[in-house]
Amino acid sequence: MSFDLSVIPHKNIILAVTGGIAAYKSAILVRRLKDFGFDVRVVMTHGAQAFITPLTFQALSGNPVHTELLDPEAEAGMGHIELARWADLVLVAPASCDTIAKFANGLADDLLSTLYLATKAPVWVAPAMNQQMWAAKATQRNLQTLVEDGVHVIMPDAGEQACGDVGLGRMPEPEDLARQVAAYFHKAQRAIAEKFGLLAGKRVTITAGPTREAIDPVRYISNHSTGKMGFALAAACYAAGAKVTLVAGPVSLDTPNGVERINVKSAMQMLDASMNQLEEGCDIFIATAAVADYRVAEVAEHKIKKAGDELAVSLVKNPDIVATIAQQQQRPFMVGFAAETRNVEEYAAGKLVAKKLDMIACNDVSRPDIGFASDENAMTVFFAQSYHLEKRELEKASKQEISQQLVEAIHDALLQK
Ligand SMILES: Cc1cc2nc3c(=O)[nH]c(=O)nc-3n(C[C@H](O)[C@H](O)[C@H](O)COP(=O)(O)O)c2cc1C
Structure with missing residues (x-):
């Protein structure tokens, strides 16, 4: 057997x-x-x-x-x-x-x-x-x-x-x-x-894409995230029988079939939309978005004019969306993502504990063949200690295939709750 x-x-x-x-x-x-x-x-x-x-x-x-x-x-x-x-x-x-x-x-x-x-x-x-x-x-x-x-x-x-x-x-x-x-x-x-799908009846919220932190009405700070991973995961969760809401930063991707989409720009808006989802009912929260760690302290009301040789923009810390959701009393099953360029596993395992996540999927974005803009990914998945599950290596594959494996990992962990 x-x-x-x-x-x-x-x-x-x-x-x-x-x-x-x-x-x-x-x-x-x-x-x-x-x-x-x-x-x-x-x-x-x-x-x-x-x-x-x-x-x-x-x-x-x-x-x-x-x-x-x-x-x-x-x-x-x-x-x-x-x-x-x-x-x-x-x-x-x-x-x-x-x-x-x-x-x-x-x-x-x-x-x-x-x-x-x-x-x-x-x-x-x-x-x-x-x-x-x-x-x-x-x-x-x-x-x-x-x-x-x-x-x-x-x-x-x-x-x-x-x-x-x-x-x-x-x-x-x-x-x-x-x-x-x-x-x-x-x-x-x-x-x-x-018969019913690995995530049948589960309500899933997924954050995806970058956030955009305005400097003035025409400029912003952002990052290279394309949202592909989050969108692929949304499609996989929907195919697995879940009711899926995507909280999407500014990306140019089509909404997967059957998935509800809420568009946001800044980290603050993403947090608000995520908290609303929690109130409406959420069993699984998957945070794939590359949320800006900082936002501009005071967004200029009008376009900043070219002036001296230097321009100082003061930044303040954004709230940590995943950690905030994980701290809620009625917290969903929390899945985090870590994109690192070095000591990937060490950082990811630390993040899992520090942010009180149930599961974390991490990838090495310094590898040119996977990650951000790529259609492929390779990941290592860690589970919180209470699940008694070994870490899983997801070999390089399309983001669709990786998503399917992540759905399986979530399902397997949920069985042990
Ligand atoms: C040394 C010894 C070994 C026994 N081994 C077994 C056994 O392996 N299987 C069995 O059905 N009964 C065995 N018996 C008999 C049961 O212990 C006996 O039928 C007892 O009433 C079972 O009660 P219970 O079913 O409430 O536990 C053994 C009795 C003795 C004294």
Whole structure:
């Protein structure tokens, strides 16, 4: 099974441990599930506690372990109904013959069997037992009932058993079980994305192009940004099912199909338009614009006439649009861009932290073949630490292709929120 481990959505897993010798493997299973970013709560039968202590699972999962059905304290907090609702998936590993029989017959005389009846979440069982117990007619009959009831039964492995027998009945290795769970959520997520688009229903605001800071009615300070990257991203986000608004500085580009465009000139106007978008509702804010860091302190009312050999124009700092938006209480998912000419990655990673961004895409504009006026780009994408995502190198490609990859990166990060 091969899939990208970095795009597993954040989910809640109940790991139920029953009284089998394989219970010791479940300790490792907790670790492996957590490696995928799952939140894990452990439920143990009384039988399981004869093999391994709740303390082990509490320490490994970072959550209290649930063992009792008729526990007044637990019922006030995470009782069986709450646990049942909390779970996105219930994995019973190892699943003993006894618990399988209870599930098949609808018994509800302990926490796990009651939880099984109370949950809407998918239930997976990983039977583990002596090969003769596995082959027993009653066990096979009960498993057949579980399959008919919609339970996913994970086939045990064959091999040497703890009791010395050889045959079917070994619990699969924890790594394998955890990967199967991760693959299940990954596939489900991809199926939704393929049907409705990677950013279906998301409201995206993108700033693009340069800003123009007036000196007088006919002159201004600006930069070489063409807006191509932002416009390509707007088209890609729209194609991915998002509602997209482009806050565009002065550029000569056609508005992509389906995208709303707000034209601005100065950094102050860009900030105002961006804040308005935030008020109207914005899930993802992508800042590709090359915003002027400074504006002219006092814009001359009339054209400045040629006079002496020197002319001093005093500049004041513009507000930082990205940082301002990132500071808002109801902040969207923030994507920044960094165009640097040296120490690109170092500056970008610093900007990610300093401006409290969720993701930053950076490129080296000193390279003549990519960047500003070019139709191609190459980027490195960094994610904030909380996402547990590796940095991604986007190889040199058209700005359309790079945009598609950025949409995927945003989608992958959002899955982990
Ligand atoms: C040493 C020992 C090992 C056991 N190993 C297993 C096992 O691997 N699989 C199993 O189904 N039952 C096994 N059992 C039997 C269960 O512990 C027993 O059926 C118990 O009632 C299960 O309860 P539970 O399903 O509530 O955890 C074992 C019992 C002992 C004493």
